[in-house]
Amino acid sequence: MNPSSLKSRFATRFLRALTQIHARKPICPSSPTEIFRRYRRIKAAADKSMAYSVRSRRTWTGAVLWKLRSRSCGRRSVKTSTLVKSQQAIEKKTRHEKQNKNTTTTTGGHGVGFGVEATASELRELVPGGEAMDYCNLLDETAHYIKCLTTQVKVMKKIADFYSL
Amino acid sequence: MLHRLESLESCNYNGMDVAVLERQAARLKWQQQNYVVQNNNLVELCASSMPQFQGLIGSNIGSGQMVQLKRPEVFLGSGDFQEFVNFPVAGAEFGDSEKLDLVPPEAAADYCISRTSSCQMTALNTSVMKEEREDMVLEKMESTTGSGRESFNKRKPEAVADHKGKNKRIKGEGESEVKTKCSTEISRNSSKENSKASEVQKLDYIHVRARRGQATDSHSLAERARREKISMKMKCLQDLVPGCNKITGKAGMLDEIINYVQSLQRQVEFLSMKIAALNSSVQFNVENLPMKEFPAYVANFPAAAKLPAMAGLPYFQLNPLQKESVNCMLNESILPAQTATEGIASASVSISEQSLSSSSMTQLQPFSTWNMDPQGSSSNLTVIFHSSSIVRVEYIRIWHLIRYTPDTDTS
Numbered sequence: 001m002n003p004s005s006l007k008s009r010f011a012t013r014f015l016r017a018l019t020q021i022h023a024r025k026p027i028c029p030s031s032p033t034e035i036f037r038r039y040r041r042i043k044a045a046a047d048k049s050m051a052y053s054v055r056s057r058r059t060w061t062g063a064v065l066w067k068l069r070s071r072s073c074g075r076r077s078v079k080t081s082t083l084v085k086s087q088q089a090i091e092k093k094t095r096h097e098k099q100n101k102n103t104t105t106t107t108g109g110h111g112v113g114f115g116v117e118a119t120a121s122e123l124r125e126l127v128p129g130g131e132a133m134d135y136c137n138l139l140d141e142t143a144h145y146i147k148c149l150t151t152q153v154k155v156m157k158k159i160a161d162f163y164s165l
Numbered sequence: 166m167l168h169r170l171e172s173l174e175s176c177n178y179n180g181m182d183v184a185v186l187e188r189q190a191a192r193l194k195w196q197q198q199n200y201v202v203q204n205n206n207l208v209e210l211c212a213s214s215m216p217q218f219q220g221l222i223g224s225n226i227g228s229g230q231m232v233q234l235k236r237p238e239v240f241l242g243s244g245d246f247q248e249f250v251n252f253p254v255a256g257a258e259f260g261d262s263e264k265l266d267l268v269p270p271e272a273a274a275d276y277c278i279s280r281t282s283s284c285q286m287t288a289l290n291t292s293v294m295k296e297e298r299e300d301m302v303l304e305k306m307e308s309t310t311g312s313g314r315e316s317f318n319k320r321k322p323e324a325v326a327d328h329k330g331k332n333k334r335i336k337g338e339g340e341s342e343v344k345t346k347c348s349t350e351i352s353r354n355s356s357k358e359n360s361k362a363s364e365v366q367k368l369d370y371i372h373v374r375a376r377r378g379q380a381t382d383s384h385s386l387a388e389r390a391r392r393e394k395i396s397m398k399m400k401c402l403q404d405l406v407p408g409c410n411k412i413t414g415k416a417g418m419l420d421e422i423i424n425y426v427q428s429l430q431r432q433v434e435f436l437s438m439k440i441a442a443l444n445s446s447v448q449f450n451v452e453n454l455p456m457k458e459f460p461a462y463v464a465n466f467p468a469a470a471k472l473p474a475m476a477g478l479p480y481f482q483l484n485p486l487q488k489e490s491v492n493c494m495l496n497e498s499i500l501p502a503q504t505a506t507e508g509i510a511s512a513s514v515s516i517s518e519q520s521l522s523s524s525s526m527t528q529l530q531p532f533s534t535w536n537m538d539p540q541g542s543s544s545n546l547t548v549i550f551h552s553s554s555i556v557r558v559e560y561i562r563i564w565h566l567i568r569y570t571p572d573t574d575t576s
Contacts, residue, residue: 018440039441046437119419126426136391139398142422146405149429156436163443 006053006148011155013049018159021045044068050152059137060145063129 002008021041048068051061123138124130127145130138379385399418403409406425412418 035438035441039438042441043434043437046433116415116419119416119423122423123419123426126423126430136394136398139395139402142426143398143402143405146402146422146426146429149426149433150405153429153432153436156433156440160436160439160443163440 006055007151007155009053010050010151011159013053014046014155015159017045017049018042044072046152046156050148054144054148058141058144059129059133060127060141067128 021038047064051064054061120135120138123142124133127138127142130141133141379389399415402422403418406422409418409421412421
């Protein structure tokens with residue numbers, strides 16, 4: 001395994017996060033709420049470690065991290081200055097992208113068929129941060145997102161297999 | 166200069182006015198200052214193809230060959246481009262060659278091919294271009310004389326054009342697409358000499374070549390460029406998504422991509438749920454994990470040997486497809502431990518299926534400590550084993566889901 005590959009970076013980060021999750025809460029008997037809560041934390045940890053593990057910062061990574069932060073901060077209802085700044089940065093980015101999207105779709109809108117636009121909007125909902133991108137960039141983001149998701153699934157599958165043993 | 170233009174007029178050049186020429190020259194100059202340049206590689210290509218081009222242009226080759234032109238301008242986003250494109254062509258096609266929109270149409274095929282290739286127009290270049298354009302037009306006129314030769318001396322070298330079909334170069338894709346065959350199509354009667362080597366500046370271009378019979382206005386060219394980009398990206402996506410080779414068409418591909426992304430996201434959820442559920446029975450110490458070592462199989466693990474009764478446990482997989490099913494499962498009452506034995510028996514059935522997925526075992530990281538809490542885990546076991554029959558059915562579905570092979574032949 002290449003020590004600096006996406007897979008290994010994600011694996012180390014995710015395992016560290018898992019240990020933290022375990023360390024935080026004692027292993028109590030499995031009540032469904034407990035498990036559900038842990039599931040949410042594990043999923044958040046997986047997404048976060050994936051977003052941090054990519055070398056080139058992408059739109060979807062920013063969107064994922066922003067969602068996670070806003071969700072956690074919303075619960076605590078405390079906004080730190082860093083969070084506000086990051087939110088503003090992301091808002092500015094999405095605004096900028098929306099402007100780009102407007103300009104490109106006006107000129108190139110008829111190039112893509114109408115039916116394709118419907119599925120493209122569906123894709124936008126799936127890919128985080130996809131709402132504010134034009135079609136070309138959306139396809140780029142989707143490709144990168146798929147690649148990262150497959151890595152994530154592989155690593156998590158191995159971890160889960162190991163746990164189940 | 167004026168007398169040349171007058172002669173031009175008299176020659177009934179297809180509706181091109183001198184005034185129009187001058188206006189277009191002025192506009193061109195303005196445009197060129199606004200051009201965006203993009204493609205670096207093209208310059209080297211042009212430089213490399215120059216010598217061949219120069220060699221070829223001196224001879225009177227037949228109609229089968231074409232000179233390769235480089236378009237110095239970026240066509241996308243230029244509103245006035247249409248006029249520029251139409252300038253030398255004046256709307257007619259020439260001979261049987263479809264590529265050159267820039268070549269002035271002339272049935273007698275006396276036309277000059279070369280154009281400057283510099284994109285950043287300095288004042289000098291613009292003046293040169295002006296002259297070239299006039300010269301270009303004039304070439305048609307000077308059908309039999311070789312006097313056009315010197316007019317080409319000022320020309321800058323030209324560029325590379327694909328003589329068939331579209332040729333679009335974007336940042337770095339250019340090299341693979343550019344066909345540097347230097348076929349020259351020269352006027353039949355006069356031998357043109359190519360200009361000297363270019364002061365092609367190291368600039369980037371987006372070159373778009375319109376196919377025969379297609380519109381050449383800037384909007385459709387931009388559209389075409391965009392569509393090309395999109396189709397290239399779709400091809401990359403096709404490589405990423407398994408089982409997409411047979412699907413043609415954008416809509417089908419998009420649906421496939423959407424399905425794949427959804428399935429991947431669901432897998433992540435399912436796996437994190439699984440880890441959450443299974444983690445309750447084990448503790449582990451991750452800090453001591455060396456990255457490069459791969460553990461032996463768990464069967465060799467010392468802790469597993471201590472608990473023979475739990476031997477069935479490792480091969481059991483928790484199979485809820487969604488969180489609701491997990492909750493249902495775990496909400497069931499905890500059964501007494503007698504069910505553990507039948508649970509193990511049924512669990513062993515899934516061992517064979519499990520072994521299919523255990524190829525990933527070799528790459529797991531070692532856990533340095535392994536603490537099994539018998540009491541805690543047995544209660545989990547009973548809960549899990551109670552629904553083992555349901556689980557088995559689910560397992561097969563999930564197995565296919567995880568594999569995600571749309572083709573059934575690989576199962």
